[in-house]
Amino acid sequence: MDSFEYRDGRLHCEDLALDKVAERFGTPVYVYSRDAIERAYLNYAQALEGRDALVCYAVKANSNLAVLNVLARLGAGFDIVSLGELERVLKAGGLAKNIVFSGVGKQAHEIKRALEVGIRCFNIESEAELERVNTVAGECQQIADISFRVNPDVDAGTHPYISTGLKDNKFGIAITDAERIYCHANGLSHVNVVGMDCHIGSQLTEIAPFMDALDRLLVLVDKLAEQGVQIHHLDLGGGLGVCYTDETPPTPQAYIGAVLEKLGDRALGLIFEPGRSIVANAGVMLTQVEFLKCTDHKNFAIIDGAMNDLIRPSLYSAYQDIIPVALRKEGEAKTYDLVGPVCETGDFLGKDRDLNLQAGDLLAVCSAGAYGFVMSSNYNTRPRAAEVMVDDNEVFEVRARETLVDLMRGEVMLPKGH
Ligand SMILES: Cc1ncc(COP(=O)(O)O)c(C=O)c1O
Numbered sequence: 001m002d003s004f005e006y007r008d009g010r011l012h013c014e015d016l017a018l019d020k021v022a023e024r025f026g027t028p029v030y031v032y033s034r035d036a037i038e039r040a041y042l043n044y045a046q047a048l049e050g051r052d053a054l055v056c057y058a059v060k061a062n063s064n065l066a067v068l069n070v071l072a073r074l075g076a077g078f079d080i081v082s083l084g085e086l087e088r089v090l091k092a093g094g095l096a097k098n099i100v101f102s103g104v105g106k107q108a109h110e111i112k113r114a115l116e117v118g119i120r121c122f123n124i125e126s127e128a129e130l131e132r133v134n135t136v137a138g139e140c141q142q143i144a145d146i147s148f149r150v151n152p153d154v155d156a157g158t159h160p161y162i163s164t165g166l167k168d169n170k171f172g173i174a175i176t177d178a179e180r181i182y183c184h185a186n187g188l189s190h191v192n193v194v195g196m197d198c199h200i201g202s203q204l205t206e207i208a209p210f211m212d213a214l215d216r217l218l219v220l221v222d223k224l225a226e227q228g229v230q231i232h233h234l235d236l237g238g239g240l241g242v243c244y245t246d247e248t249p250p251t252p253q254a255y256i257g258a259v260l261e262k263l264g265d266r267a268l269g270l271i272f273e274p275g276r277s278i279v280a281n282a283g284v285m286l287t288q289v290e291f292l293k294c295t296d297h298k299n300f301a302i303i304d305g306a307m308n309d310l311i312r313p314s315l316y317s318a319y320q321d322i323i324p325v326a327l328r329k330e331g332e333a334k335t336y337d338l339v340g341p342v343c344e345t346g347d348f349l350g351k352d353r354d355l356n357l358q359a360g361d362l363l364a365v366c367s368a369g370a371y372g373f374v375m376s377s378n379y380n381t382r383p384r385a386a387e388v389m390v391d392d393n394e395v396f397e398v399r400a401r402e403t404l405v406d407l408m409r410g411e412v413m414l415p416k417g418h
């Protein structure tokens with residue numbers, strides 16, 4: 001987390017002390033570093049310079065408008081999975097022609113809107129979806145550029161909940177059916193086959209599974225060419241992992257280098273859809289210790305952030321570092337479970353963490369920029385946290401904390417007499 005460091009014992013984001021951020025915006029609060037987001041994106045973009053290539057940031061990882069806008073200003077493309085994400089990207093200044101639309105269940109109204117604004121490509125995930133895109137495009141008197149998400153049946157070696165490239169997973173068309181489906185699509189009048197897509201899972205820490213998948217795709221590209229179906233671009237999805245604790249994932253440069261080497265002089269455009277590796281380590285969630293509850297048996301630090309704010313630890317047993325915002329000179333560390341106020345035993349952000357704590361202390365949950373706020377909920381009628389973005393020594397509130405009014409918006413009671 002390069003953009004987060006201690007200076008004189010106080011954790012900073014860029015040039016701002018995080019205790020000041022917490023004081024101003026309250027806790028829990030998500031804090032993003034603009035610089036870290038930009039550098040992570042440029043790692044991809046620069047490794048692809050001079051190629052026919054597009055880096056389409058996976059909006060699902062963090063869809064805050066300010067995050068999207070920072071990336072749009074750098075010329076990023078976007079990978080979306082819903083109408084909501086499409087509208088966010090457009091509002092943030094992203095260009096429709098740089099948007100790819102993924103996801104297994106695209107609805108007719110979503111397809112229609114995507115056609116209307118002129119997105120780059122639909123990543124189609126089933127034969128039924130192909131028929132739907134062809135029909136909707138016909139109704140709109142348009143031709144949709146499409147690629148199929150091919151499920152190559154490779155083991156990404158990641159958590160089972162976030163592995164997507166095995167034949168047991170719901171994603172994509174089976175590689176064994178792909179030739180037939182591509183040839184069928186090639187004969188339809190309102191779709192135009194342009195690419196091949198693949199996304200085998202998230203938080204991958206090795207290059208090998210990506211290369212296995214790519215090998216299989218290239219065999220398919222060649223078989224299709226023999227059948228007269230030309231593939232113009234390969235979309236290799238996202239999935240590159242980050243360091244949460246001691247993982248050593250390949251850098252984007254190393255990963256892209258390996259891809260380019262395998263492609264040799266093939267004339268294929270490239271799309272990548274990174275999410276986590278752009279934003280995870282560009283964000284922390286700040287939370288405050290409410291109480292310490294220590295017994296002979298166990299120590300709990302009850303904090304004001306909970307599973308509704310950051311669900312990854314509860315959902316995947318994911319580990320995220322939790323560090324003090326101010327280093328304490330006196331006192332001793334104890335081993336704590338860091339638990340929130342939500343009424344669930346599974347409500348924890350960290351277990352067995354050695355920390356020197358007092359009630360009132362501020363903590364930073366690290367690597368919280370991806371799949372953090374976006375997966376938060378209002379469980380226990382808790383308002384969702386504020387989000388702020390740091391730019392050098394300035395901080396901007398990029399999403400206000402929800403209010404009690406927000407929490408009940410749209411709800412009504414049955415009328416009298418019922
Ligand atoms: C189709 C698709 N593309 C891109 C991503 C982004 O993945 P990651 O955040 O692991 O880079 C995902 C999520 O796993 C996805 O499902």
Ligand SMILES: N[C@@H](CCCC[NH3+])C(=O)O
Pocket residue numbers: 060162202203312370371
């Ligand atoms: N939400 C997951 C990753 C899923 C990726 C989306 N396809 C996580 O926090 O790790």
